[in-house]
Amino acid sequence: MATRNRTVIYRKHRDAVKSVRAPLSSSASGSGGPVIEMASLLNSNRSSYAPLSTEDPGPSSRDAFTVGLPPAWVDDSEEVAANIQRARVKMAELTKAHAKALMPSFGDGKEDQRLIEALTLEITDILRRSGKRLQKLSSSGSAEDSNVRKNVQRSLATDLQNLSMDLRRKQSTYLKRLQKQKEGPEGVDLEMNFSGNKSRLEDDEFDDMSLNEHQMHKLKKSEQFTVEREREINQVMQSVNELAQIMKDLSVLVIDQGTIVDRIDYNIQTVAVSVEEGLKQLQKAERTQKKGGMVRCATVLVIMCFVLLVLLILKEILL
Amino acid sequence: MVLVSAVRDYINRMLQDISGMKVLILDSHTVSIVSVAYSQSELLQKEVFLVELVDSISKSNESMSHLKAVFFLRPTSENIQHLRRQLASPRFGEYHLFFSNLLKDTQIHILADSDEQEVVQQVQEFYADFVAIDTYHFTLNVPSNHIYMLPAVVDPSNLQHFCDRVVDGIAAIFLALKRRPIIRYQRTSDIAKRIAQETAKLMYQQESGLFDFRRTEISPLLLVVDRRDDPVTPLLNQWTYQAMVHELIGIQDNKVDLRNIGKLPQDQQEVVLSSEQDAFFKANMYENFGDIGMNIKQLVDEFQQIAKSNQNIQTIEDMAKFVDNYPEYRKMQGNVSKHVTLVTEMSKIVEERKLMLVSQTEQDLACNGGQVTAFEAVTNLLNNERISDIDRLRLVMLYALRYEKESPVQLMQLFNKLASQSPKYKPGLVQFLLKQAGVDKRTGDLYGNRDLLNIARNMARGLKGIENVYTQHQPLLFQTMESISKGRLKDVDYPFVGNHFQQGRPQEVVIFIVGGTTYEESRSVALQNASNSGIRFILGGSVVLNSKRFLKDLEEAQRIARSSPAVV
Numbered sequence: 001m002a003t004r005n006r007t008v009i010y011r012k013h014r015d016a017v018k019s020v021r022a023p024l025s026s027s028a029s030g031s032g033g034p035v036i037e038m039a040s041l042l043n044s045n046r047s048s049y050a051p052l053s054t055e056d057p058g059p060s061s062r063d064a065f066t067v068g069l070p071p072a073w074v075d076d077s078e079e080v081a082a083n084i085q086r087a088r089v090k091m092a093e094l095t096k097a098h099a100k101a102l103m104p105s106f107g108d109g110k111e112d113q114r115l116i117e118a119l120t121l122e123i124t125d126i127l128r129r130s131g132k133r134l135q136k137l138s139s140s141g142s143a144e145d146s147n148v149r150k151n152v153q154r155s156l157a158t159d160l161q162n163l164s165m166d167l168r169r170k171q172s173t174y175l176k177r178l179q180k181q182k183e184g185p186e187g188v189d190l191e192m193n194f195s196g197n198k199s200r201l202e203d204d205e206f207d208d209m210s211l212n213e214h215q216m217h218k219l220k221k222s223e224q225f226t227v228e229r230e231r232e233i234n235q236v237m238q239s240v241n242e243l244a245q246i247m248k249d250l251s252v253l254v255i256d257q258g259t260i261v262d263r264i265d266y267n268i269q270t271v272a273v274s275v276e277e278g279l280k281q282l283q284k285a286e287r288t289q290k291k292g293g294m295v296r297c298a299t300v301l302v303i304m305c306f307v308l309l310v311l312l313i314l315k316e317i318l319l
Numbered sequence: 320m321v322l323v324s325a326v327r328d329y330i331n332r333m334l335q336d337i338s339g340m341k342v343l344i345l346d347s348h349t350v351s352i353v354s355v356a357y358s359q360s361e362l363l364q365k366e367v368f369l370v371e372l373v374d375s376i377s378k379s380n381e382s383m384s385h386l387k388a389v390f391f392l393r394p395t396s397e398n399i400q401h402l403r404r405q406l407a408s409p410r411f412g413e414y415h416l417f418f419s420n421l422l423k424d425t426q427i428h429i430l431a432d433s434d435e436q437e438v439v440q441q442v443q444e445f446y447a448d449f450v451a452i453d454t455y456h457f458t459l460n461v462p463s464n465h466i467y468m469l470p471a472v473v474d475p476s477n478l479q480h481f482c483d484r485v486v487d488g489i490a491a492i493f494l495a496l497k498r499r500p501i502i503r504y505q506r507t508s509d510i511a512k513r514i515a516q517e518t519a520k521l522m523y524q525q526e527s528g529l530f531d532f533r534r535t536e537i538s539p540l541l542l543v544v545d546r547r548d549d550p551v552t553p554l555l556n557q558w559t560y561q562a563m564v565h566e567l568i569g570i571q572d573n574k575v576d577l578r579n580i581g582k583l584p585q586d587q588q589e590v591v592l593s594s595e596q597d598a599f600f601k602a603n604m605y606e607n608f609g610d611i612g613m614n615i616k617q618l619v620d621e622f623q624q625i626a627k628s629n630q631n632i633q634t635i636e637d638m639a640k641f642v643d644n645y646p647e648y649r650k651m652q653g654n655v656s657k658h659v660t661l662v663t664e665m666s667k668i669v670e671e672r673k674l675m676l677v678s679q680t681e682q683d684l685a686c687n688g689g690q691v692t693a694f695e696a697v698t699n700l701l702n703n704e705r706i707s708d709i710d711r712l713r714l715v716m717l718y719a720l721r722y723e724k725e726s727p728v729q730l731m732q733l734f735n736k737l738a739s740q741s742p743k744y745k746p747g748l749v750q751f752l753l754k755q756a757g758v759d760k761r762t763g764d765l766y767g768n769r770d771l772l773n774i775a776r777n778m779a780r781g782l783k784g785i786e787n788v789y790t791q792h793q794p795l796l797f798q799t800m801e802s803i804s805k806g807r808l809k810d811v812d813y814p815f816v817g818n819h820f821q822q823g824r825p826q827e828v829v830i831f832i833v834g835g836t837t838y839e840e841s842r843s844v845a846l847q848n849a850s851n852s853g854i855r856f857i858l859g860g861s862v863v864l865n866s867k868r869f870l871k872d873l874e875e876a877q878r879i880a881r882s883s884p885a886v887v
Contacts, residue, residue: 006444151368258358258650264353
């Protein structure tokens with residue numbers, strides 16, 4: 001695709017104009033002084049970045065344009081973005097830990113389990129905290145600023161949701177593989193043993209004591225495994241549930257791709273419409289408030305009526 | 320993906336080198352250009368957190384200097400004025416200016432003059448100056464489209480604007496594709512000739528350096544034709560999905576506005592019909608109404624199965640699977656309800672307006688012969704009170720276009736009947752159409768009765784029997800494309816501009832219809848491209864027409880022509 005860069009011509013002309021303007025401005029600098037002072041007074045009134053910004057770039061400054069400081073919520077959003085990045089790094093570690101745990105090893109595997117647990121908890125925690133913080137991004141300032149804030153929220157929410165889904169998918173594959181592994185060698189044995197056990201107990205209970213003992217030992221062992229496996233599964237399930245909760249909260253913020261909400265022109269229209277709607281709501285609220293005065297009066301009068309009625313009845317009773 | 324991916328590439332390049340939070344500022348034309356090719360969520364991924372129109376930007380004075388501004392505008396004088404005001408009191412930290420077409424030197428000077436704060440970091444021309452609605456179909460959304468029907472003397476300045484916009488759009492297409500074409504135009508159309516010549520001047524003389532691309536063996540072809548050469552296609556009722564939705568409801572920039580239609584849930588009031596994002600639509604956009612019904616039923620059945628299995632959650636594993644698949648499920652639900660709503664609405668309209676009956680006669684008028692039977696059929700429908708005014712008007716127009724010269728008495732009878740029955744009918748509209756697009760003005764063989772070969776072909780088709788009586792019609796464009804494929808486009812009908820010449824068949828062809836294209840024609844182009852004939856066709860027009868739009872253009876042109884002293 002063809003493009004053409006006109007910046008060079010533009011800069012040349014801009015510099016040419018500047019050099020023409022410069023000698024003129026040096027003669028006018030005397031009168032420029034008081035103008036600049038007035039301008040800075042005006043600026044201090046209209047700043048929306050109150051506590052943070054100490055310098056206000058006035059439109060009358062002739063020097064290089066200084067970049068003003070962004071509003072407070074940008075810091076929050078940047079923190080959330082940093083958290084997401086950290087969570088990504090931890091996810092990579094988790095993948096490695098999963099792979100290691102699934103490999104056949106000589107040891108107990110308990111350390112691996114603990115590492116996996118710790119990592120999973122950490123990641124879930126980061127995601128949950130980021131989700132909550134995202135929802136609470138404070139809004140102040142103009143409509144445009146709140147639009148920017150809303151869009152930043154949406155973008156971070158999409159990232160968070162993708163991470164959560166990723167984590168869940170990793171966990172469920174790990175879980176499935178874990179189940180397959182644990183069931184594999186023991187499952188067949190268990191089945192045979194149980195069916196064999198039952199038939200024998202029915203027929204001849206006290207025959208073959210030795211076999212029974214052997215079977216009891218195997219039973220205990222398989223019980224242990226079952227308990228452990230149940231614990232692991234429960235843990236994973238718990239984190240799955242938590243993530244589901246996070247996803248539900250975030251889904252309000254995330255845009256569905258391919259729908260009308262994902263269209264740029266629709267979003268531009270809605271801004272205009274929502275400003276109008278806001279105005280209507282304000283007017284309605286004003287009206288209701290006025291009416292509210294009436295409602296209050298009427299309520300007071302009704303209460304007074306009741307009170308007087310009660311007094312009347314009391315008077316009749318006591319007299 | 321050809322046209323859409325060109326626009327996407329441009330936008331990607333605009334945004335990629337600028338880091339940090341950005342605001343994208345567009346004008347009313349570039350909004351359409353960007354919206355059909357790029358989604359809001361993709362913008363968010365590129366850290367564009369605000370999108371605004373250039374005229375509303377100046378209304379606020381609030382300084383947002385932590386944002387970098389990316390402007391993507393058409394280089395019009397109004398936009399340059401808006402920019403001047405912005406640059407005089409800048410609101411954003413940095414300004415990156417991208418224009419969708421060629422800038423004049425004076426415009427650059429005006430901008431440089433007002434940039435006292437030196438906030439502008441770059442000024443570039445990125446030639447995405449067309450709305451890429453489908454893979455091989457683009458439009459320009461030209462306002463005041465009707466002006467092409469009027470002679471130049473009536474309103475020369477507006478006509479010049481029209482031509483400039485069209486030439487800019489066509490130039491942008493070729494710059495985006497990095498080609499310089501051989502240009503041919505329809506002989507009988509003055510405006511086609513004018514546009515072809517101005518395009519040639521731009522590409523070969525004024526900006527020949529810019530268009531000097533690596534030459535391929537066979538240059539691509541640009542063919543500029545006039546809508547009035549085929550007035551039948553926009554008047555016909557359509558029965559294939561995309562064309563039908565546009566005809567009955569209306570599609571604008573791949574969006575369908577359903578707000579006038581009864582009570583719909585909030586998220587169904589405006590829907591998106593884009594072949595890029597909707598797989599079901601992509602598979603069904605060129606299918607006819609009966610097949611669509613069946614396919615939608617299949618889609619609904621699939622969806623219901625998934626919904627039922629979602630309700631049947633018993634184990635925790637089921638729940639986990641449900642949460643996993645929830646986003647997909649929600650997307651599918653939205654999609655299914657969108658298509659069901661559209662098809663329901665169209666069925667309702669078909670039933671109300673008795674379109675099956677009307678369309679049968681329309682197709683007969685467009686495709687088959689028999690003046691007497693045609694006259695009877697049209698008269699019967701005119702007498703039928705259930706037929707709406709617009710349908711009656713279309714029937715009479717179709718009859719008039721075909722049997723213009725045969726039996727003028729009967730034609731007058733039809734005109735009178737139409738005038739007496741339709742109170743809103745602007746008298747003389749049909750005659751105006753005949754003056755614009757009558758048999759004397761047309762080049763192409765619209766009814767296949769000029770050329771011996773075409774007559775024979777029609778007879779063969781009649782003997783073979785017709786698959787679907789409602790989709791018999793082939794737009795004239797189909798014949799034009801066939802002629803180009805065989806290298807047999809007649810020089811006498813479609814001459815070359817200047818001293819261009821082309822031997823043999825081109826491999827890339829852009830056909831531009833001045834006055835507007837229709838979705839039936841874009842379907843024809845897509846099917847032709849899919850048939851792997853070795854030639855790639857791209858279709859474009861000043862607007863996308865349906866019968867309502869075409870009639871509106873006719874009425875506007877007639878009104879202006881009447882009130883202008885210059886027209887005889």
